[in-house]
Amino acid sequence: MTAAAVATSPTDWLDTILKDYAPDIDPKLVKTLSAIATACEGISRHLWTADGEAKAGSSNAYGDDQLDIDLYADHIIFEEMKASKCVAVAASEEKPQELEMGGEGYSVAFDPLDGSSIIDANFAVGSIFGVWHGRGLQGRTGREQAASCMAVYGPRTHLALALAGSVTRGAPVAMDLLLHPEKRLWTVSKAKLTIAPAGKVFAPGNLRATSDHPQYKALFDHWVGQRYTLRYTGGMVPDVYYSLVKGKGVFANVPSPSAPAKLRLLYECAPIALLVEAAGGRSVVAPAPGAAAAAAAAGGGGAAAPQSVLDVVADGMDVRLGVCYGGVDEVATFNRFMFAS
Ligand code: F6P
Numbered sequence: 224m225t226a227a228a229v230a231t232s233p234t235d236w237l238d239t240i241l242k243d244y245a246p247d248i249d250p251k252l253v254k255t256l257s258a259i260a261t262a263c264e265g266i267s268r269h270l271w272t273a274d275g276e277a278k279a280g281s282s283n284a285y286g287d288d289q290l291d292i293d294l295y296a297d298h299i300i301f302e303e304m305k306a307s308k309c310v311a312v313a314a315s316e317e318k319p320q321e322l323e324m325g326g327e328g329y330s331v332a333f334d335p336l337d338g339s340s341i342i343d344a345n346f347a348v349g350s351i352f353g354v355w356h357g358r359g360l361q362g363r364t365g366r367e368q369a370a371s372c373m374a375v376y377g378p379r380t381h382l383a384l385a386l387a388g389s390v391t392r393g394a395p396v397a398m399d400l401l402l403h404p405e406k407r408l409w410t411v412s413k414a415k416l417t418i419a420p421a422g423k424v425f426a427p428g429n430l431r432a433t434s435d436h437p438q439y440k441a442l443f444d445h446w447v448g449q450r451y452t453l454r455y456t457g458g459m460v461p462d463v464y465y466s467l468v469k470g471k472g473v474f475a476n477v478p479s480p481s482a483p484a485k486l487r488l489l490y491e492c493a494p495i496a497l498l499v500e501a502a503g504g505r506s507v508v509a510p511a512p513g514a515a516a517a518a519a520a521a522g523g524g525g526a527a528a529p530q531s532v533l534d535v536v537a538d539g540m541d542v543r544l545g546v547c548y549g550g551v552d553e554v555a556t557f558n559r560f561m562f563a564s
Contacts, residue, residue: 236408244398245391251309251328252354252369252390258307259331259352260382260409262300263374264402266336266350269295270376292342293317296335296350304331311358316490319540321360329369330355332489338458347377349460353494356389361540365493365533373495375464382409383416383467385501395501399468413468418504421552422471423451426462429545432479436512439477442560459486463495463548467502473549475557477509484509488535488542495548496532505554506532509545515562529558 237257241248273292281294297317301324304310308326316334324331331354338348354370355363372384380402388395399413425446433440454465454472466472478484486492496506508530518527532546547557 240398240400240409240411241386244396245386247392248386248390249328254307254309255304255329255331255354256370256372256384258303258310259300259333259354259372260400262296262303263350263380263382264404264407265299265303266296266374267376267380267402268404269299270342270348293336293339300333300335300350312360314360314489314540316487319490321540327358330358330360332360332494334487334490337460337491341457346456346458347375347461348458349376349464350374351460351491351494353489353497360489361537364536365488365496366531368493368497371494371497373460373464373498375460377461380404381412381464383464383498385498387497387501395497397467397498397501416467416498416502417470418466418499418502418550419471420550422466422469422473422550423449424454424466424469424472425451426453426455426465426472426474428455428457428459428462428474428476429478429482429485432477432482434479435481436477436479438510438512438561438563439475439479442475442557445556445560459491459495463499466504466549467498471550473547473553473557475509475547476545477547477561478545479512484543484545486543486546488532488544489537489540492532492544492546493535493537496546499548500531500533503551504549505551507547507554507558508532508535509547509557510561527562529562 238253297315304313304324309328310324310326310331312321313324313331314321334351342348351373353368356369369390370386372382375381382400385397397416400409401412402409433443463474499506515527
């Protein structure tokens with residue numbers, strides 16, 4: 224399919240697109256992804272007119288204040304998951320429990336609206352989805368995902384979508400779709416997303432951690448000393464999407480004792496890791512300060528060795544971690560600094 228190809232009707236548009244990448248794709252996976260895209264279209268429409276500051280007066284299970292639009296996005300996604308009849312269970316950052324969706328085929332974890340703290344400033348925000356084969360999310364790794372995607376609500380609405388190798392029966396792939404709101408359909412705007420091994424663009428999240436994480440501070444100084452270009456909005460979706468679309472860069476969110484990890488594995492980190500790795504990049508779990516030295520002092524072991532985010536087991540619904548995503552060489556540089564003992 225060429226980058227400009229348009230599917231013929233709202234019901235078959237995604238099937239037409241995805242068959243080019245995975246000829247024998249499971250129709251239930253297409254339906255699940257189609258339900259996700261439909262929900263994202265609805266959220267995108269709502270964002271044009273919604274009050275970005277209206278507080279719902281509640282907080283989620285993690286104590287984060289909820290906005291009306293967070294709850295709206297959460298609701299519309301759960302409704303689409305149920306309507307698809309292809310989703311067994313789903314859980315969201317707002318409702319972090321495996322909820323029965325009444326269907327069979329796939330399980331979905333999602334962050335309905337990432338970037339609530341920047342939405343009133345009218346920055347780009349997004350939704351993140353991980354789709355796992357079968358029933359259940361707990362005890363799974365990101366590598367077991369069938370697909371993942373993130374919608375970016377900016378001046379335009381895009382959907383970056385990855386299919387795992389278990390679906391393509393070959394290498395994983397990542398592509399980018401563009402929403403045409405007037406026609407209520409999406410077209411392929413980039414047939415293949417790829418991240419080059421090196422590219423001097425950085426997005427240093429949780430930067431306050433540099434005050435008590437010497438390795439992160441040294442890495443930050445390296446990026447500045449090497450004249451990297453800063454591209455950081457404070458929204459993980461647009462910040463990682465930048466690397467996917469520009470084809471280069473590195474994103475990090477490193478925890479420290481005074482600035483602990485807040486990114487969630489199931490709803491944010493694992494789905495984005497699949498997208499980045501499907502685009503030829505790497506993901507890695509960010510270590511605590513001095514982790515390598517501590518592991519060496521304790522007689523070695525794997526604890527401080529670099530680990531792909533895709534290999535972290537979700538042994539609960541609230542696993543949190545620090546991450547780095549980016550080109551192969553950029554993540555190797557991250558590892559060199561962060562795992563130094
Ligand atoms: O989900 C948390 C989040 O909003 C991410 O989207 C973003 O990358 C991060 O927090 C920003 O954290 P900080 O402002 O500490 O860099």
